[in-house]
Amino acid sequence: MSNTPRSVGLVSAQTAVFESPLALECGTVLPSYQLQFETYGTLNAAKSNAVLICHALSGHHHVAGRYSEADKNPGWWDNMIGPGKPIDTDRFFVIGVNNLGGCHGSTGPSTIDPATGKPWGSAFPVVTVNDWVKSQARLADRLGIDCFAAIVGGSLGGMQALQWSIDYPERVRNALVIASAPKLSAQNIAFNDVARQAILTDPEFFGGDFYAHGAIPRRGLRLARMLGHITYLSDDGMGAKFGRMLKSGEYQYGFDVEFEIESYLRYQGDKFSDSFDANTYLLMTKALDYFDPAKPFAGDLVKAVSGTLANFMVVSFDSDWRFSPSRSREIVDALVAAGKRVQYAEIASGHGHDAFLMRDHPYHDLMHAFLNRVHKEVNR
């Protein structure tokens, strides 16, 4: 069996530059682009043990390990990925990738457009989940990976795993779709638009070309993140952590920070606005809104998944109201109706949508069990 869980240790990012044009769903052709990625573990001789990790809204390629001994923050899914962990890097060759349009090294609005010598800004095209999958497939080609042992993602990452299995059925053996949905609801889109409006109406946004003005639409990003954060947690989880706790113990009858939850959200918002790009936030939320793999099949999700060949693991969390278990069930039901191989678990957790990032029992047991089988399958 697997050994004691450890960190993958010190890691560094790589860049893959693609000079061949990429035709995007919106009609624009990106003449060239680069993807930032990290890998852990070793690709086996048969190149059959690769696992792709797709990131969510504000994620990136740094999924495990640390950049230096002094680095306090490991990759965002460090509890899941590493030797002895569910996605065991002693067994799998794990790839984390920053999506196109991102702000962590892949070509995006904040990077320099070689045609103008200036940041892309508002000129960067709208990218979709389909585009990401296509660009990631090229990265897989580059790495010599014909077929992934598994493609794994939570939330928007789960949507990419699902789209991969539809677009490239023969390249995905297993798809893990966690805390996700087959498309956004009106309420989901509404939340995204409030977040976007916060950014778009920030006076420092300058129509998306704030780089040229030496400005950052910090207030907008901060509000967007605060709103998002509320939807990622559950009422119970927030209540258990903060309740109505006051910073000073007394009401101040003013509009400064009084409640602990206000302080927490503002801190999260500030931290985020210092590290994330406003245009990327707009793009990622639009990609969420547009995601609808059933659209080319007249809205029929069963038809959309009928060509998939992957073995699916769908996971939801009972306190997740952003993408509730019933949304995951829509994916499961479509796969069942199409007669596909699918396993589904609804995990009890107080962590809301963010639960997919936590180390809850039996969530990690489930991931272990599933990936043990993937490992056996790879070595058969």
Add this chain to the structure above:
Amino acid sequence: MSLRADLKVIADWITPKSRVLDLGCGDGTLMAHLMRDKRVSGYGVEIDVDNVVKCVAAGVQVIQGDLEAGLADFDDASFDHVILSQTLQAMRNSEEILIELLRVGAEGIVTFPNFGYWENRLQILQGRMPVSETIPYQWYNTPNIHWCMLGDFEALCAKNGIAIRERVVMNNDERVSFLPNLRGSLAVYRVGRD
């Protein structure tokens, strides 16, 4: 791995390479056996997440769900066999699930502890609710809410136009054919549409 005797009876009724739905599949023992020995495909449905993890470890296609919510997620006639093993008596709407069983499947296999078993009757005569190998609970913590005997189940089937194709009554892993309602602690039925 040796199968529980009632599961062996069930397994014998399953057509090789058929599509099977195992409702309340537990840790997936039966499905794993059927997948291996009978090359069946299909799903297990299970409410308990720890059992779901065991199913995943065993490679059983398991879907976590509550049978009380019905089988609306499954299409009409999408399975050859639908198994309801020792679950009927724990369901709020036992009649509905029986009807649903034969909506989604061509054939149903239903097993339940026989309340008419003589030891149960004896314990009641002694003034206590029965506790035995097939019903190992006290009255206050039992998940079982709808007790029945062989005749009760057969009457419910008749009421709904359900044909009983085969019946095996067991006690301590042995088949019981003489006085089954008195001497059998577990009933295993194969049912279909008339």
